[in-house]
Amino acid sequence: MEIKDIIKEENLVYSKTKLLTDTTLTYCPGCGHGVAHRLLMEVIEEMNIREDTIGISPVGCSVFAYDFMDIDMAQAAHGRAPAVATGIKRCWPDKFVFTYQGDGDLAAIGTAETIHACNRGENFTIIFINNGIYGMTGGQMAPTTLPGMKSSTTPFGRDVSLMGNPIKITELVAQLPGTYFVSRQAVHKPANVRKAKKAIRTAFEVQQQKKGLSFVEIVSNCNSNWKMTPIQSNQWMEENMFPYYPIGDIKIEGKLIKTN
C-alpha cells in the first residue's frame, strides 16, 4: 500500500486538537509546556466541557497560555492564580476552573495562595509545571532547584547550607485535608505522556464530582536554561529530578498512598 493511500481523512488517528489555536507556541524547542498544554486541551475536548471551562494563566513562560488555548482564560498577577480561581469558582460553581502555573509562580511568590486554596479545599484543578528553575527571566534559582544544581544565580551549584533545601510542594499540599487528588507526572516519554493525560482527566473528574482540590504536578525540563539539548535535558531530568521528585500518584480519593 502506498503512503498516499494511507494519508486520507478516514485513516487519521492523531492530530493536534482544535482547542489549541494555530499560533506557534513561544516555548523553546523541546519544552514540556507544549505537551502539557495539548494534554489539557485534549482532556477538555474529550470531556466536552469547552464552553464550561475557565483557565487561569500565570506569570512565567506560560503567561501567553491564553493565546494558545482556545477556551475562556483569565490572567492573574504573579502567584495569585489560585486566588483568582477561587473567586471564579465561587461565582460559577458549575464551571470547570483550572490554573496552570510554573514553579516560580506556584512554589515561590504564590506559596500562600496555593497552600490556603488547597487547605480550604476549593473545588478547582491546579496544573503545576516544575522545571526547577525560573525559566522566563533567565534561569535563576527557584525554590525547587535541586541541591548542587547550577543556575544563573547559583553558578557553583545550590549550596543547601546557605540557600536551603528545595521544596516538595506537591507532598506538602497532599498533607492538607482539602486536597482530594494529588499526583506527580512527567511528559518526556510516550508512556509518561499517556499517564499524565490520565492524571489530568482524573483531576477534572474530581472537580466534576465536587470532591475538593485536584493538583497535578508535571516535572518538566528547561533545556535552554539547563544549557543542554532537549534529549540531554530529558536524560538529566530522569537521572536527577526523578530521585528527588518521584513520579506517581500521591493522594487518591482523599487518602495518602505514598509518603516520602
Added chain:
Amino acid sequence: MAKVKGAIIIDKEKCKGCELCVVACPTNVIGMAPDVNGKGYHFAYAINPESCTGCENCAIVCPDGVISVYRVKVTVE
C-alpha cells in the same frame, strides 16, 4: 494476516527541530532534514516512511503538535 501500516505528516514550518520524535519512534522512521525551515531549524521528516506503524508515539511527545498520524489495517497474504 492483518498488518498495521501507518503514515505521518509533519508540518515542517512549525517544527522546531527538538528531535524528541526521533528518539520516541520505535521503528526509526523519523530523521532530521539537512535543510532548514523558515525559522532556521532543521526540521523532522519521514526518512524511512515504509517502517511506520502509526503508533502515535512521535505525535504525542511533540511539544508543538506538528505531527499528524494516519493508520490502516492491511491484509497480507
